[in-house]
Amino acid sequence: MREIDWKKDYHREFICPNCKALGMRLNGFNKGGQKRIFSCVTCNKEQRQSLDINIEQIADPINKEVIWYRYRGYKIKGFICPECDAEDIYFRQINKYGKKTFKCKNCQKLLSDSLDLKFGVISRFKNEAIVPVLDFNWEDDQWDLRTINSNFDLRDNLNYIIDYGEISQNWLKQEVKKYIYHLCKEEKSYGTIKQILSALRFFSRYLRDSTIKGFKQINRNVILDYLSQEKKITTKKLGGLRDFFFVGNVKGWFVINQDIIRDEDYPKSYRGNPDPLSDRVREQIEQNLHLLPDFIARMWIIGYFSAMRPSELALLKQDCLMQEGQYWKLVWSRKKNDDYHQIPISRTIAKVVQEQIEYVQNLFGGDWEYLFCHYRGLSTTKVLPLNIKPIKKVLPSNNKDPLTKSIRTLIKIQDIRDENGQPAKFSLKNLRTTRLTQLFEQGHDLAVVSAWAGHKHFATTSTYYTKVSCDLIEQEAGHIQKALVNNEGHRVSYESFPKSFWEKPQAHKLELSGTHINTPIYGYCGLDLDQDCDKFRACYTCGNFVATTEKLPQYIKTRDELRGKQSQALAAGQDVLVEQFGKQADQLDKIIASLQGAA
Secondary structure: OOOOOHHHHOOOOEEOOOOOOEEEEEEEEOOOOOOEEEEEOOOOOEEEOOOOOOOEEEEOOOOOOOEEEEOOOOOOOOOOOOOOOOOOEEEEEEOOOOOEEEEEOOOOOEEEOOOOOOHHHHHHHOOOOOOOOOOOOOOOOEEEHHHOOOOOOOOOOOOOEEEOOOOOOHHHHHHHHHHHHHHHHOOOOHHHHHHHHHHHHHHHHHHHHOOOOOHHHOOHHHHHHHHHHOOOOOHHHHHHHHHHHHHHHHHOOOOOOOOOOOHHHOOOOOOOOOOOOOHHHHHHHHHOHHHOOHHHHHHHHHHHHHOOOHHHHHOOEHHHEEEEOOEEEEEEEEOOOOEEEEEEEOHHHHHHHHHHHHHHHHHHOOOOOEOOOEEEOOOOOOOOOOOOEEEOOOOOOOOOOHHHHHHHHHHHHHOOEOOOOOEOOOOOOHHHHHHHHHHHHOOOOHHHHHHHHOOOOHHHHHHHOOOOOHHHHHHHHHHHHOOOEOOOOOEOOHHHOOHHHHHOHHHHEEEEOOOOOOOOEEEEEOOOOOOOOOOOOOHHHOOOEEEOHHHHHHHHHHHHHHHHHHHHHHHOOOHHHHHHHHHHHHHHHHHHHHHHHHO
């Protein structure tokens, strides 16, 4: 470290212990020239080094010429927190092993030297989103995958480096390298390759402990023993190994029985139900969006309205907004589906997108193609920190994006709580399920919600993205449960009908207008949706018919009309119609009597 220039480097950066203002300036030294004298620009009170400010100097045990200064107000120039990107790090201590520890005043995270100085952190020092590509050498244990595939998603990682060092068997390592090379040529994502390599490392450790020397010794019994010894076998861990064996066989790298890993070896996987934000939490967040920086608020509005996946929001480009006549739409590329998706948007949303485009262009000009960027200096204690700095980097994953950080800070500061009184939780992926659930609960058909989400199958939307709330179930059920009677006028159990009847009552609803021959039908059909109906238009005489009190006036009117039609048919000598109208009217008499008794 270079010698500190106190007047230049730390002008007005110490906190005054008297008035707590950030503004201490160096006035000079005492008579002995050993202690520095500072004064506060706010209250003018003087402080002396080592007496009131108490800055401790500690020599670096490894680099003897480097001196570290321990004081909480002493911010180290150029040190950036890898957790929150704030340049607010101070030196804490040197432990007995010679490791230096630091602390971020912004997020309170403890940091240790030689552990956090990764490519990602180095890129922050250089204020660059992408680290230069490393030279490729097959024999190296570290590969920069961009030398094989230059089309990696910018969100995948900051360095794209993988390490084969933990695969100790050279015979295995060479084939794993061929497999990873193959995956890069197949343009698999960095995350997928990293997961597969991790699975192969676990298997390598097992082979090492089992003293297996080559592929010829790997058989079904070895796999069963591996599965029994591993503490946790996941679908991804086993799937990566199985695909490695399959590709190796097809490519002729080695020969292994393709039945060595079977479907029954996979653990049962359970995908959780959708976890949307409740209306209470969402409304509280939206009521306080004005407290956040405008660019963060716009990120919420666009992400929520469109129901994009986090990766799609991160890679949304500035040319996403399109106008056709007086209508606007949002168009974006979806890596997961390998297609383009579009949704109609209102003029209000279009204006928000336009404002974001203008904002980004003012920041970076034509050097940045994306609609959003990352930020340094976001705080966990302030919703609007003063030292926010935009950087040309796509929104990162793993809940380190600026929107997640800002909303979580907002939740903490505004004390936003859910229906159970617990602090609300938020991650960027919540936006998609929340929006799709809201569309469904607003009464939009599942087909519309599925089209908005861009799903190929309705089942995906209904199972994983649209959670029917208890309130909605109670609301729908309440209309029916006021009085449920069958065609004989007898009370029936709500739970006795098919599951689809109480999950989606609207699908069973009967609202058929009548003609001079046909009878109007009102109520619900208790028949399973997959079952054929053999009593079309004769619902009142069907045992699966369900009547409700809210339709009582229509039942009385229909019964009276049926009696009139019965009389006309009798006068005309139409015996078949007399019987038909009479049976329906008789059934309605029973229904009406039961409903009037329940009213």
